[in-house]
Amino acid sequence: MKKKFLFFIRGESMLNIKFIEAKELKEKPDQNSLGFGKYYTDYMFMMEWYKGVGFTDAKIMPYGPIPFDPACLVLHYAQETFEGLKAYKTKDGRILLFRPDMNAKRFQNSNNRLCMPELPVEDFIQAIEELIKVEKDWIPTLPNTSLYIRPYMFAYQPKLGVHDAEHYKFMVILSPVGTYYKEGLKPVSIYVEDKYVRAVIGGTGFTKCGGNYASSIKAQIEAEEKGYSQVLWLDGVHRKYVEEVGTMNVMFVIDGTIVTAPLEGSVLPGVTRDSMIQLLKKKGYKVEERHLSIDELIKAAKEGKLNEAFGTGTAAVISPIGKLAYKDEVFFDQPEIGPISQMLYDTLTGIQTGRLEDEFGWTYEIKID
Ligand SMILES: *Cc1c(COP(=O)(O)O)cnc(C)c1O
Numbered sequence: 001m002k003k004k005f006l007f008f009i010r011g012e013s014m015l016n017i018k019f020i021e022a023k024e025l026k027e028k029p030d031q032n033s034l035g036f037g038k039y040y041t042d043y044m045f046m047m048e049w050y051k052g053v054g055f056t057d058a059k060i061m062p063y064g065p066i067p068f069d070p071a072c073l074v075l076h077y078a079q080e081t082f083e084g085l086k087a088y089k090t091k092d093g094r095i096l097l098f099r100p101d102m103n104a105k106r107f108q109n110s111n112n113r114l115c116m117p118e119l120p121v122e123d124f125i126q127a128i129e130e131l132i133k134v135e136k137d138w139i140p141t142l143p144n145t146s147l148y149i150r151p152y153m154f155a156y157q158p159k160l161g162v163h164d165a166e167h168y169k170f171m172v173i174l175s176p177v178g179t180y181y182k183e184g185l186k187p188v189s190i191y192v193e194d195k196y197v198r199a200v201i202g203g204t205g206f207t208k209c210g211g212n213y214a215s216s217i218k219a220q221i222e223a224e225e226k227g228y229s230q231v232l233w234l235d236g237v238h239r240k241y242v243e244e245v246g247t248m249n250v251m252f253v254i255d256g257t258i259v260t261a262p263l264e265g266s267v268l269p270g271v272t273r274d275s276m277i278q279l280l281k282k283k284g285y286k287v288e289e290r291h292l293s294i295d296e297l298i299k300a301a302k303e304g305k306l307n308e309a310f311g312t313g314t315a316a317v318i319s320p321i322g323k324l325a326y327k328d329e330v331f332f333d334q335p336e337i338g339p340i341s342q343m344l345y346d347t348l349t350g351i352q353t354g355r356l357e358d359e360f361g362w363t364y365e366i367k368i369d
Helices: 073-077 100-113 121-134 210-214 217-225 271-282 294-302 339-352
Strands: 005-007 016-019 043-050 054-062 080-082 085-089 095-098 146-155 167-177 188-192 230-234 242-245 248-254 257-260 287-289 306-313 317-326 329-333 363-366
Touching: 016 121, 043 121, 054 121, 073 146, 080 100, 080 210, 095 121, 095 339, 100 121, 100 146, 100 271, 121 146, 121 167, 121 363, 217 230, 248 271, 248 294, 257 271, 271 287, 271 306, 271 339, 294 306, 294 317, 294 329, 306 339, 317 339
Parallel strands: 016 054, 188 230, 188 317, 257 287
Antiparallel strands: 005 016, 043 054, 043 167, 080 146, 085 095, 085 146, 095 363, 146 167, 230 242, 242 248, 248 257, 248 306, 306 317, 317 329
16 A cells, blocks of 8 residues: 555545554455454554644554553543444445444534534544545455444543543444344344333433443343343333333334334434334334333233334344343244334345435445545
C-alpha cells in the first residue's frame, strides 16, 4: 500500500486521517468457520477527543493492543458506548453498509446520555468508510457472512473520581463474521427473566453502553444453566411487560398482528427493529408498538394465537424463538421458523446484500476509487 495519508471531503466534515502501514498482513480465516467476533482485520481506526480541543489525531493503524493507565477512567466507572453494524459485498462486488446514519445518530444519543462527546454523523460514517476501503478484502462473500463493524468510545484519562473525562478515545475495529448463534437461523429457546432487570425508564436502556451488558451476564448464565440460550427481559418496574431479548428487540405475531414493545427509554431502538416495522407495514401487515404483558402473551400462546416470536438485531438479523418459558413452565414451543420470520429474514438480508431492490434507500455504497 503506497498511500500514506488519506484525505477526504464530504459535506461539512473532513477528517484528516493518517495512515500507518502494517509490517505484515494476517492470513484470512476460512469463510466457512468464521463464527462471530473471533477474527479481527489488519487495521483499526483510532481518534482522540480532548476537552478544549475536540476530536483530533485520526488514524488508521495496525490492529493491536493499546496501553491503559491503571487509573484509566473507563476501567473504574465504565464510561463506554459502542455501536454495531455490518458491511456486505454484493454479487457484483459493490460494498454496502446498511443505514449507517441510524447507528451514527444512536451513538450520539448514547454519548449524550453518558456525558461523552458526540461525534458528527458524517465523521462516524467517514471513519468507517475509510477503514473499510483499506480492509475491503476482508469482507467475506459466502452467504450469511459479512464484515461486522464495531465503533466505540471510552474515557481514557487516568483519574479516580466519578466525573466526565478530559480525554476520550473513539475507535473502530472490524471482524469478518458468519451467523451470530451457533444454531444459525434455527429457533432459539428463551427464558422469561423474573429475577433480574435490564433497564428502567430514566436509566440507560436506550443506549448501547457497556454497563448495560455487564449487568445482564448473570441472567444470561443462569438461563443457560437451565438450558435456554437467552432471556426475555420484562420491564424493570412492574416485571410485567415484555421488553427485549439479550441484544435483540423482540416481536410477536399474535393473531396475525405483529406486536413489539414501544420505545420509551428502557428499550434499545434497534435499526433492525425499525426496518422490520417499515417492511411489515409496506407489505400490509398490522404492526402495534405497545405494552404487551407476559400474561397476555401466555394467554395468546395457550389459545393458539401466538403464531410466531422472533428477535431482531444487526448481529443475527432475525432470530426465531422456538421455545418460551416463564417460571419454569414452557408456554410456547415451535421448533420451525415461521413464515413471517422467514420472509423478513429473506427480504432484509436481500436488501442488505444487494440481492433485492432497495426501495427504502437504506443501503449506502462505499465506492472504491
Ligand atoms: C444492539 C441491540 C439491539 C439491536 O439493535 P440493532 O440496531 O437492530 O442491531 C437490540 N437490543 C439491544 C439491547 C442491543 O444492544
